[in-house]
Amino acid sequence: MNIAVIGTGYVGLVTGTCFAEMGNNVICVDNNESKLERLQLGHVTIYEPGLEILFERNIREGRLIFTNDLSNAVNECEIIFLCLPTPQDEDGSADLSYVMDVAAQIGAIMKDNNDYKIIVNKSTVPVGTSRKVSNILSDSGFINFDVASNPEFLREGYAVEDFMKPDRIVIGSDSPHALAKLEDLYEPFVRQGNPILKMNPESSEVTKYAANSYLAMRITYMNELANFCEKVGADVDLVRKGMGTDNRIGKRFLFPGIGYGGSCFPKDVNALIKTSIDFDSEMTLLTVVDSINKKQKLKIVEKIKSEFGENLSGLKFGIWGLAFKPNTDDMREAPSIYIIRELLKLGAKIKAFDPAAHETSKFYFDSQIEYSLNIYDAAENIDALLILTEWNEFRNPDFNRLSNSMNNRIIFDGRNVFEPIKMNEIGFTYYSVGRQVVNKTDKVNL
Numbered sequence: 001m002n003i004a005v006i007g008t009g010y011v012g013l014v015t016g017t018c019f020a021e022m023g024n025n026v027i028c029v030d031n032n033e034s035k036l037e038r039l040q041l042g043h044v045t046i047y048e049p050g051l052e053i054l055f056e057r058n059i060r061e062g063r064l065i066f067t068n069d070l071s072n073a074v075n076e077c078e079i080i081f082l083c084l085p086t087p088q089d090e091d092g093s094a095d096l097s098y099v100m101d102v103a104a105q106i107g108a109i110m111k112d113n114n115d116y117k118i119i120v121n122k123s124t125v126p127v128g129t130s131r132k133v134s135n136i137l138s139d140s141g142f143i144n145f146d147v148a149s150n151p152e153f154l155r156e157g158y159a160v161e162d163f164m165k166p167d168r169i170v171i172g173s174d175s176p177h178a179l180a181k182l183e184d185l186y187e188p189f190v191r192q193g194n195p196i197l198k199m200n201p202e203s204s205e206v207t208k209y210a211a212n213s214y215l216a217m218r219i220t221y222m223n224e225l226a227n228f229c230e231k232v233g234a235d236v237d238l239v240r241k242g243m244g245t246d247n248r249i250g251k252r253f254l255f256p257g258i259g260y261g262g263s264c265f266p267k268d269v270n271a272l273i274k275t276s277i278d279f280d281s282e283m284t285l286l287t288v289v290d291s292i293n294k295k296q297k298l299k300i301v302e303k304i305k306s307e308f309g310e311n312l313s314g315l316k317f318g319i320w321g322l323a324f325k326p327n328t329d330d331m332r333e334a335p336s337i338y339i340i341r342e343l344l345k346l347g348a349k350i351k352a353f354d355p356a357a358h359e360t361s362k363f364y365f366d367s368q369i370e371y372s373l374n375i376y377d378a379a380e381n382i383d384a385l386l387i388l389t390e391w392n393e394f395r396n397p398d399f400n401r402l403s404n405s406m407n408n409r410i411i412f413d414g415r416n417v418f419e420p421i422k423m424n425e426i427g428f429t430y431y432s433v434g435r436q437v438v439n440k441t442d443k444v445n446l
């Protein structure tokens, strides 16, 4: 099939590349000239495991091209995927201007042309957006089209794997033809038997928000539970295992930490809250989730203050991990941003290491923080180490080397990467999430 993908960011680039990998001809359109130039030169613009090899192969074989020519892409392709940003607006709602602008442009391109098109919305958009896109297209005089909602569930860091073998595909449309066509397109991705769920556009649009908000709520529950465990002498890791082995609960997504971040959960929770208010059916549970999450991002700073006092000037902190989660260079709404800003405000100096996110971080911090070559460099002459992203390469460091390079053997671990008992044995003061603090001077019996 000939497919156009409009917007070549995290979702669009993965979508375009994976569709090309399944033998489709894909034209990716973006209006960011510098991004486009890099893509056209054959450079992958995001860090995503497994993407580069597919990207290079499909460019080489002529199935994947990048352009700013929307008109040509729309004319050439029957199926047009919108993978455009829907950032949070000031009132919490999803800003639909990117989606609506491109829908209007497609309408203008097609108004004198009767070729049939399916416009598929992969961006995360509030319920009712399919109808709005449909209205914009027909208002411009274009009539031969169907609109479908096809929310994307990929996880950054596993995006290629998730796209190639999705748990499920959700397609929402009132058009049996569009549903059948998209089912054909996705069939090769679900050969193991995972379902393609067809529904009306409203249900499809709500499904995406329902899934993300549920996951955000689950993490938030664990974060609050972790704070409680710290106060009462419980170990949240043991509690997590004790509850997660109940099949009704399940083991995944029960890890407490420093709050959820990323480009999706925070904005999607807020957008669902806003839509629920608009429809006079407020989801107050989510309002609480959002507010707990904001506080959770700064809990680690409270722990730092309990150790060093309110004034951190003259102190230097090493940071392992800047990305909002491992295996990505994405820092949108990353807890690290809030934590580093707060530490800088309190007078601290920061040196940081992340395996992928230094370039992204410069956008947020410019030269306000130092960047290190590796984990040991980030620990050299620091007063304490903070672990903010659980990259695998942080899990088994040479603790002797760390001890020798740090001014104080103090770690604030926002991701529970190490075992408290081990840290105590090797003489570190170790703060983690939902578990008791161990102090280098007191050997404890955990």
Ligand code: NAD
Pocket (backbone or CB within 6 Å): 006, 007, 008, 009, 010, 011, 012, 029, 030, 031, 032, 035, 083, 084, 085, 086, 098, 101, 102, 122, 123, 124, 125, 152, 153, 154, 155, 156, 263, 264
């Ligand atoms: P992104 O910001 O990484 O990418 C969007 C791209 O659209 C950018 O490259 C931008 O230059 C381009 N663009 C903007 N206006 C354009 C226009 N008029 N014409 C052509 N290109 C244009 O965003 P993303 O993370 O890929 O997210 C896209 C959508 O998918 C959002 O609605 C998001 O909520 C949703 N989503 C994201 C993820 C994720 O993990 N990132 C997962 C599922 C769903």
